[in-house]
Each structure stands twice: as C-alpha cells, then as structure tokens.
Amino acid sequence: MKRRSFLKVSLGAVATIAAVFAGSIGIATADQGIYDDKIVLGSHQPLSGPVALWGVPVTNGMRMAVDQINEKGGVNGRMIELIVEDSAYQQNKAAQAGDKLLKKDKVFALVGALGTPTNMVTMPRALKMGVLNVFPVTAANEMFEPYHKLKFGGFTPYSDQMQAAVKYFVDNKGIKKIGVLYQDDDFGKNVLHGCEDQAKAMGLPEVVKTNFKRGAKDFSSQIAQLKSEGVELVCLGTIIGETIGSMATAKKIGYDPIFVVSSAGYVPENVTLAKGLTEGLYGTGQSPIPYYEDATPEVKAWMDDYKARFSADAVLQSIAGYDAMQVFGMALEKAGRDITAEKVAEAIESIKDYQNIFGGAPYSFSAEDHLGPDARNSATLYQVVGDKWQKVSAISY
Template sequence: MKTLSSAAAAALLACIGLACTGSARAETQGVSDDAIVIGTISDLSGPLASGGAPNVQGLRLRIDEANAAGGVHGRQIDLRVEDMKYDLTLAVRATNKLVKRDEIFAMISSVGTPTTMAAQKILDPQGVPTLFPVTAARSVVEPLSPLHFSLYVNYQNQAAGALKHFVAETGAKKVCLQAVANDYGQEVVDGFEATSEAMGLEVVFHGSHKVTETDFAGSATAIKNSGCELLVLGTTTKDTINLYSTLRKLGWDKPVVGNMVPYTAIVAEAGDGATEGLYLVSPFRAADYTDGDAFRTDFAARFEEKYGARPEPYGELGYVAGDLLVKALETAGRELTVETLTRAIESISHYDDPFGGPGYGFSAEKHAGGSGLVLVQAQSRKWVVVESNLPF
C-alpha cells in the first residue's frame, strides 16, 4: 500500500476514533467552509470519448442536483474536469494540475486503466482518494487501500464469465483473444489465460494491437485460419467495430464477446449492422427507458434537456458515481476528512442501481462495489439483455 503524505496522515490520525476537530478539517485539501473541490480526468475528445463525455455529463447532472438543493452540509461540490484524451502524458499533466493547482479533495470517474493507474501514482502520496474510476481493472483497487474505490466486477471476472458461458453453450474447445496492448488489455489477458487454463481450453490465437489501430485484416485472417471457436475481446470502441466487422466480412461466424468498455450506443449502431450479433459481458446494464419506471423516465428527460442528447450507459454510470459521492459526503458529516469519507463509503453496504443493473456494495474489506454481470448482444442496432445474472 502506498503511503500518505505527512500532512494527510496527520489529518487521518486526528480523526481515528474521534470526531474530527476544526483544525484537522482545516488540513484537509480541497475542503473549505463552503466548498468541496472534486476532480476528474476524462476522455472528451480521444478514442474513448464516446464513453468519457457522457460519463462527465451524468456526473455533473447529479452534482448540479445536489448543489441546487443546497449542497452537502452547507458546502457546494466544485467539479473540475480535465480532458486527457486517453493519453498517459496528458493524464499525468492533468492530474498534477488538479492536485497542485486546483487542490482537489478527491478524484472521481477517471477514465481508463493506464491513465487511472498513472494518476494514482500522483494521488496516493498526497492522500487524495480515487473514487469509482471508469475502469474495471483489479489493479486500481487491489491491494486494499483506504484511498481506492471501484464500482465494477473486474475485467478478469468479466473474461471468466464470458468463457464459462459460451463454452457451456457451444462446447467450444479452441479459443482466441484479441486485446489492446496496454494495462487494460493485460487485465483482460490475465483473466482469459487463467480461466482458459482452469477449463482445459486450447488457446489457438492471441493477438494485440494499439488502441489507435484501424486495419484488422491481418488479425481477422489469422483468427479465421486458427480454428478458433470463440473469440474474446479486450478492445475499446472503434477497434471493436473494425475487428468485428472485418471478421464477419470474411465469413467467420463464431461467437465474439467483449467486455464493458465498448458498451456504448455508437458500437451497437455502427454502420449498416456492422456489429450485429456481437456479445458483451458487463457489470452494469444500459437502462430501459420504455419500461415506465418513474426515475428513469425523468432522468432521460432531464438529461436530454440539459445536454441535447439521449442518455448513454456511461452517462448513467457517471450519475451513479455522483450519487454515491453525495451519499458518502452526507454520511461523512460536516467534519469532512479522507478518513470520514472512507468510512462513509464503506458503510454503503447495498446500493440499488436506479438504472436496473446489478447493485453495488462496499465494506471495510471490499472496495470494489460490483455484485454481478449481465450478458448483452447487439440486435437491430441496439443492446439487448441476453442474461441478467451471468455467473463468473
């Protein structure tokens, strides 16, 4: 576990077992009498912008609601947003700005595995929490740290759930993998390899690519010629579309299953049915706005009024992250420190997802809140739930 700065550690120790004093609170970065400064590094204009941009919109919608209602214990939540374009150099620069210039109290909803991990190297020594990043990487929340909280069932278990389901359904013995060559892709590789070995499966192809790669003719041909009976993906957005559509053009018709990262409308709606039949395993599900649920109907109307666009799954996740933040701040009380925030999040043992997916729950021993997986498929240019409780 990484250590806190001396100032942050002193503030935490002052609160252990006690109500924090005013002097202890004064040492808490980002907390003043009338404001709490929260930061996020997101992808608003790069390869993950289709998820990053709506995520920030959903997050801001919930924070604006809280502020309009008077804030939390008399403080307004001041959200500072930095666009790092899913680029490591920009992510480091943005995090340094948020910590040193904006003096944030916590980072929330940072997008991407490598970018979040890079940010944590800056945040941890300063005692700044990482809350609910938009990644299911196990490494961002393990080993257990009072500064790290995640929403999701991790990528390893998403890969495990995919393999177990489709092997049982199809009897596949030969499997293959195509993943991005970065920390996110490696998390998928780890889960895929461990599960394949445990199940006695033969891995006949293992491909990797850069997140910006667009030509998948070579990879698709190799997959088709490998004898692969099931393809697992560790891809993002455009690469998912390009690889899947290339495979189908080649006539390869075996199951292809990805994870939560490409779970956006742009993937389901790509081209002229370019991703028809693609499966994804996800720890959350896109809301059904036609089911008459009062909250979801109202949310969709407010989101479209504010942003001029329909809600996206990652917009829903941003809203949930913001709602959990507000709940934790309310529970932490007026004397807000990192220690009281940590205890408050750990006290949220059960949180029902208002958008209809698996709920979330935390404890002192469990900082990854996800409790389940769903299996969805692209059908007629939209995501359809195939399994609502996928074992992993």
C-alpha cells in the same frame, strides 16, 4: 461472495502510523479541497479523441449529479465544485491533467476518472498525496487492488466479466478454442487474463493471443491469425472503433466466430455507429443500457432531465458518471461536516446494498473490500439484435 479479504490492522495502529508516517503511506494529516462553502473535486476524462464517446457522457452524468446535489443545498452546508480536465485517453495528457487537479486545483478527491492506462498514471500520484481515488470509470483490477485505504472500485472487473463469459460459452455453446484480441495495455491485459484463467480452469487449450496498439485501425493480421488457428470464441479487449473495425474485418474475410466484448465495448455506439456490422456481438455489463421506450417511469424522468440539461440523449456511459458521483455524494453526506479523506473512506466502507434506479448490480463495501459489486456474480450477458442490445442471461463463474 465478495472478491477478497485483506489482513486487518487495528484502527488505533493505523491512526498512529498515519500520524507519524502520513506522507509515506499516503494518508494526509490535513485535507485539501475543503472550504467553508464548498468541496472541490476533480476528474480527468477523454473529452477529445475516439474515446470521447465515453468521456463526454460520463462527464455529463457527473455534472448532472453534482447539480442535483447542489440544488438540494449541497453536502452538509457545502456546495460541490467539479473540475474536469481532458486526457484525450493519452497517458502524457492524463499526467498533466492529474498534476493540475492535484497540485494547482488542490482537489479533495479524484472521482470517476476514465480509462485504465490514464488512471495508472494519476492514481498513484493521488494516493501518495493522501487524495481519494474513487470509482474510476474502468473495470481494471488495479482500481481496487492491492488494497489502499483511499481507493475504491465501482465496476465488475474485466477479468471476472471474461471468466463468466468464457464459462457461459463453453457450457452452453460447446466452445473449445478461445482467442483474445486485446489492446496492448493494462486494460487489454485485464481482459486477456480473465480469458486465460477461465480456459485453464476448464481444461481448455491455451488461448490464442493477438494484440494491437491504442488507436489502431487495421486489424487484418490479427483477425487472420485468429481465423487460421481455428478460434471459435473471440474475446475482445476493445472499446468502440476497434470493436466495429475487428468485426468488419472478420466479415470481410468470411470469418464468423462468436465475438464477446467487455463492458468497455458494451455501449449503444457499438450498434448505432456499426451499420449492422456488429449484429450478433455479445457484451458483458452490470447495468442495462437505457432505452427510453423500455424504461421505467423513474428512469424516463431521469432521461428527460438529462436531455433538458445537455441537449443529448442519455446513454449507459451517462449512468456510469452519474452513479459514481451520486454514491460519492452519499459518502460525503455520511462523513459529516468535519471531513477528511479517511473519514470519507470509512463512510464509503459503510455503504451496504446500494441499488440505483437503473437496474444495475448493487454496491456494498467494507473495511476489507473496496470493490462495490460482487465480482463473481454481478455480470450480465447481452447481445446485439437489430438496433438494440438485448439481455441474454446473468452470468457467473
């Protein structure tokens, strides 16, 4: 079951409108970033600051995919050039990075740009210029809805992840009181809305809400509120430092609810950096974290290649970047030599049941549906046990 259907307009009507009103509807009549010998793509990533633990491996994964495509001769006779700018996970820096990529570097597409708040700044600018915004590394609903011909999402939405998680814990653990600790921005609100929607659907009391500003390090008041109101399940709209910090605060005051974090916090660093503080934490995701000793021969070979290229171990974030660029490269190939943004969009729409080597949820797109995974049925619940995340169950709602 895919997420939604949209009202279709005939291709002829769309083409006519595009030709006359290209600027207003965001479909370019001529495409930038396309040269005889190369295609220039752009991305903004938090290469500095606390979210660099996402941004650096995502960038490495994207660069590895680009290198592999170019090593095979590129796409329809063109090499791919990838330009990455540092956003530091700050909206003002993302705006500067986006403007450089779109107006100075004149990129053909923004691919795998990371972060909900940062994409909320750059994505509208790209679409207004007729530039594709594809597979941003965020699971916010805004990345694929409302529908736009040139934007595509690649991750099970945070809201759907949380709805499935809440249903699982209510059905299997008898949870009745739910709270949400969330970053006070579009990312955190996606997590919040999923929990609220599922609690309401199951006839539970109104969720307890408490938030924090990006970069916060003190969660004492928020955790105290959740404890005082008797919350049994805490849904976390956090990433890495905030996940560890909030759980450490809870342990310090003897508060022991079930904690579950979205895919933004389902990363190996929430184990390796936590020194035991996140033991028992649950997380939702659509792809298993790659542990070398448990990997298939094909994934081991990929991890060896990654380590040889970057002198670092591959992590889940590396897969997110690699997969985004691999799928986009496949769409570029399908679109042929004479490409435009709209032709590449149609090529993405033709992708059906794409399955990566890592065991993640398959991708399918259509002219009506620009979200790759099946939103309601593509999440898996994992739990921190010792030094690893271990699979608990597939979850849905």
